[in-house]
Amino acid sequence: MTTGGAVGTGGAGDTRARPATAPTPAGEPTVRIAPAAEATERFAPIVVQTAAPALRLSFVDGVRAFAAVFVVAHHIWLTTYPGYPRDTGPAWASWLVYGHLAVAVFIVVSGFSLAIAPARRDYRLGGVGRFLRRRAWRILPPYWAALALSAAVFGLITPALTGDLVSVKGIVVHALLLQDVVDAPRPNGAFWSIAIEWQIYFLFPLVLLVRRRLPGWALAALGLAVVVAAQVVSERVPALDGIQNLTPQFFALFVFGVVAAEVVRSGLRARALVGAAALLCLAGFVVLAFTAGPVWVDAHYFWVDLAVGAGTALALAVLAGGGWRPVAAAFAGRVPRFLGHFSYSVYLIHLPLLWLVYHFGVEPAVDSADARFALLLVVGIPVVLAASYLFHRAFERPFIEHRSLAELRGRSAR
Secondary structure, three states: HHHHHOOOOOOOOOOOOOOOOOOOOOOOOOOEEEEOOOOOOHHHHHHHHHHOEEEOOOOOHHHHHHHHHHHHHHHHHHHHOOOOOOOOOOOOHHHHHHHHHHHHHHHHHHHHHHHHHHHHOOOOOOOHHHHHHHHHHHHHHHHHHHHHHHHHHHHHOOOHHHHHHHHHHHHHHHHHOOOOOOOOOOOOOOHHHHHHHHHOOOOOHHHHHHHOOOOOHHHHHHHHHHHHHHHHHHHHHHHHHHHHHHHHHHHHHHHHHHHOOOOHOOOOEHHHHHHHHHHHHHHHHHHHHHHHOOHHHHHHHHHHHHHHHHHHHHHHHHHHHOHHHHHHHHHHHHHHHHHHOOHHHHHHHHHHHHHHHHHHHHHHHOOOOOHHHHHHHHHHHHHHHHHHHHHHHHHHHHHHHOHHHHHHHHHHOO
């Protein structure tokens, strides 16, 4: 086995086309919103009033859980079938090569979830400094703990095979969430999207400011125009090609999620046309995957991400508005919701855990790639989920339940 497949994100170290992503936490997992008395006029072309007395968004946790497990399975595929972006695995598992698209889902869900509370206050954030402090308190402690774990596994447990992934520079760069800006060894190749979303948080207040002045469709169009312009400039001006390392399309996806939150704010039900548009966007990717293949898709992820992200945002609007009830019920089931609560921890530590299971258990036990893939699926996923839950209890949950260092110290004193 080559360690790049298990540790990195598929292709060597290129940060411009990454096959997998991170579920970063955002917003309240379950929200009840009473419907508004009437629809917002400027959003009327997209939604209509719902008769439901309230909207439950429990399905959002299930969406996170599905994406998180998909990312784990994707990295199991990468571990046993090298050669990404070429599909070198069995035909029935070809869909696992597209793990990168989970990032589109998570970024849209992040914008959607974070916009719910401000949307109820006419898109007012309630303090930029307060928002950024709470985001940092929520995501950084478990992230730093996972960074330490990754450095220990790859730098100390298997240094002969993975030691080049760990360096002082790499640890400092990742601790400061600058890995998409500064080139350095990657102690955990999955951390790239966390840096990108952290940087998007600083633009969130501006997004809300524009949303207060423009209708949702105009904000989405503006966000799309900005990122397309950035991509075109980065492709045509060599001195600015580093913009692509920031994965600019993710900003547009985040904006799409913010726009979709209008359905929750106004207690509205998305029209059938919205659901049809969502299915069209997602079906378009499926057609491309079958006809063009993963090598082409990998080279065009900028546009593919935008299409899948738009479809995800539209789907969230439909689900939040009471549509697609069987789908919403499936995502809102007890198991998906439970897994969704610690999906961030699953992402943070799944790579070092999979590497340990593969290197010390699977690789010595069986020889064929197909057998290793099956065994790593059967053993690796339960190990990752169990260890991630314990990690969540130790390093993530305390920072969810307690909003300040004083509260956390009070808990420890008791």
